[in-house]
Amino acid sequence: MNHTDRVVHWVLSSLELETTLFHLGQYCGTWRASVAGRLRAGFHVVLHGECWLHLPGAAAPARLQPGDAVFFLRDVPHHLGPHAEPQACLADSAMLPLDVDIPPAQSATGLACGFFDFRPGLSEALLAPFPDYLVLRARDGEGDGDLAGTHALFGLIVAEARRGGSEPSPLIARLVDLLFFYVVRHLAARDDVAKGLWPLLRSAEFSGLMLALIRHPERTWTVEAMAALAHMSRATFCKRFAEASGQSPAAFLLLLRMKVAEQLLGGRCSIAQAAERVGYRSEAAFARAFKKATGVQPGAMRRQGQRLSLS
The missing domain is CATH 2.60.120.10 (Jelly Rolls)
Known part of the structure; x- marks a missing residue:
């Protein structure tokens, strides 16, 4: 694959x-x-x-x-x-x-x-x-x-x-x-339908970066670090990324990290553990980012996951 x-x-x-x-x-x-x-x-x-x-x-x-x-x-x-x-x-x-x-x-x-x-x-x-x-x-x-x-x-x-x-x-x-x-x-897979994030995820330029972000969301992913992995200058990277996805690299990284965190909270991870594993040292900063991306507080997500695991 x-x-x-x-x-x-x-x-x-x-x-x-x-x-x-x-x-x-x-x-x-x-x-x-x-x-x-x-x-x-x-x-x-x-x-x-x-x-x-x-x-x-x-x-x-x-x-x-x-x-x-x-x-x-x-x-x-x-x-x-x-x-x-x-x-x-x-x-x-x-x-x-x-x-x-x-x-x-x-x-x-x-x-x-x-x-x-x-x-x-x-x-x-x-x-x-x-x-x-x-x-x-x-x-x-x-x-x-x-x-x-x-x-x-x-x-x-x-x-x-x-x-x-x-x-x-x-x-x-x-x-x-x-x-x-x-x-x-x-x-x-259709270029005439899939706009926004999908061309970014499928592109030869960005698919390697996307896989690295998914595997290691805890790393310090600055724009410069992402541009280097995509073998582009910072300016070229930001321009092509925005053209392909319609949003900034930072906005995409936030969505991806919070999705990983959501999966962790639905399992057995504490809020502190989930925050650390997606690159946040502050629980408060993580909670703000999680609420912004998902619409719910991480504590509520964790309690829901615990209820499902007991049912």
Whole structure:
């Protein structure tokens, strides 16, 4: 695995993603479904049948078929329905349970819908350059590219959905997590989509530096030290770094250090130990930086990690 892959994989593990399943079932007749209006990111996965995705201002609706998924990284007005004409998609039919014994009728559409929650801080900075919504086609997972493997995940989601029972399988949300990570990794490799931090993380100029920062966040990383590792003058380094990421080297270093600290506090490290391991000699200075980057105090993060370890 090269430097770039290591960095991208570390970034993916840094996305504090929590997926919840909102509803699972099928629609018949005239219907309308949406996860908009709740100030949260969301998703729809088409389990069987087909439908149309309608977004205000879009040139045309998008036809969705079995295995297709839509990921909304932000709260975007939209709805799914059985017709290409948005005004014909009326909320006349309620979602019904999936029929596991009888093959779904041609007019029935099975959906798994839910929400994503991202912890503030590094996750927001990493996802900010991406578009508001992403459509993953089932056929994208049938080849040998970055999305290879998603086809099998769709199959597992459908299998879990059809197990039946009074409660949906919790594995569905975890499988959607994996789908989303495939999409993020795919977008991170596209120059036409991944702006901001991603080109910096993938670049030949900076990937070695990024790996060094991740491995040794405790070192005294001055701008001069980072420029030397990237084999550039200070002025050239700052200019190219800002052009690639849209922020200063110091701002990026802060986000990275606080992400490492967050992982340490979620384990067994004390606040003093976490501060030292990301390069802070003062607990007070560390606490200010942590609150600025994550929105919470390090003590609260540590208590949350302790509760999770005991549960």
